[in-house]
Amino acid sequence: MAFADSDGPPDEPLIPQAVKILIAGGFGAGKTTLVGSVSEITPLSTEEIMTEASLGLDALDGVEAKRTTTVALDFGRITINPELVLYLFGTPGQQRFWFMWDELATGSLGAVVLADTRRLDTCFSAVDFFERRGIPFVVAVNCFDDDKADSYDPEEVARALGTSPSVPIIMCDARRRQSSKQVLIMLIRQVEALLSIVS
Amino acid sequence: MPDESSSNAKPNETGSPVRPYILTWGRQNCDVVRLDMISVVIAARSDVDETALEPEQLAILRLCGRPLSVAEVSAHVDIPVAVVKVLISDLIGRGHVLARAPYTSQSPVGRDILQAVLDGIRRL
Numbered sequence: 256m257a258f259a260d261s262d263g264p265p266d267e268p269l270i271p272q273a274v275k276i277l278i279a280g281g282f283g284a285g286k287t288t289l290v291g292s293v294s295e296i297t298p299l300s301t302e303e304i305m306t307e308a309s310l311g312l313d314a315l316d317g318v319e320a321k322r323t324t325t326v327a328l329d330f331g332r333i334t335i336n337p338e339l340v341l342y343l344f345g346t347p348g349q350q351r352f353w354f355m356w357d358e359l360a361t362g363s364l365g366a367v368v369l370a371d372t373r374r375l376d377t378c379f380s381a382v383d384f385f386e387r388r389g390i391p392f393v394v395a396v397n398c399f400d401d402d403k404a405d406s407y408d409p410e411e412v413a414r415a416l417g418t419s420p421s422v423p424i425i426m427c428d429a430r431r432r433q434s435s436k437q438v439l440i441m442l443i444r445q446v447e448a449l450l451s452i453v454s
Numbered sequence: 455m456p457d458e459s460s461s462n463a464k465p466n467e468t469g470s471p472v473r474p475y476i477l478t479w480g481r482q483n484c485d486v487v488r489l490d491m492i493s494v495v496i497a498a499r500s501d502v503d504e505t506a507l508e509p510e511q512l513a514i515l516r517l518c519g520r521p522l523s524v525a526e527v528s529a530h531v532d533i534p535v536a537v538v539k540v541l542i543s544d545l546i547g548r549g550h551v552l553a554r555a556p557y558t559s560q561s562p563v564g565r566d567i568l569q570a571v572l573d574g575i576r577r578l
Contacts, residue, residue, distance in 0.1 A: 268498075270496050270554040271521055272554055273523055273556040273558060274557045274571065293578055300529060301526075301529040301534070302528070302534055303534065304534050304537075330525055332526070333574060333578065334536070335570050335571055335574030336574065339574070340494065341574065342492050359491075364563055372532075379471055433537060436576070436578055440572060440575055442578065448567055450565065
């Protein structure tokens, strides 16, 4: 196998540590587009077999009706430096995948809720999830429909979603790297801001 | 109200991947190293007895000449994450692969990490 023949290789190879950010939103909101616009690799897709915990409807008899479900996840990668890699995971948008977000959300830096103004209701469940878990998030309104890009302002979106004024809302075009970068930068700033409140 | 009292079992509704579980000799999570989807793995050494490995493990080992997350390995070999975890943990057990656990925010995230991420994103 071809190992790099560097001068003075260390005994243990340097293994970078990974961090992740979740990109949530309804179907067709542009999650994978956003991931692809900043990822250094073409977004990959993998399947995770998850245990679906019984939710409200099944809980009547107290029996844990668990079953496994296979869920496809799209993700991208940004190498921050030799010691740190950032993964961006597009999370399935439907309500029935909440169970999975718990596993995905564990250890994440924060989340971007990508909103589609034509179907704002499809990101209610994501907003609700991150609020309840205390996971830092920002709302990015994907204005890929150029004609309508200016017909909404952040205040309107905040009102419609019922988010707290402390949750940043940003307009973006998920197809454009510069725009997606601004979304991620805003998220990291929000994480920092919340950190200051805690500490 | 349920309109049918019993027999609500839907056969094979999850489309469970039988073949991948054969690959892992029926093991799931009992005796495996705890790996996350973004645990980063890398091949540990070059003197590998290839005949002692499953073809899938060999494929994984070849991918891991550079550091990759479990999720990336899974995508490249087209085997579900849960199964890849078992295959990799076996490789770790045999000393073929090293892994690093991801950053987890049990405690608040370090400012140094946030700053590094911020710098990295700005450089894109």
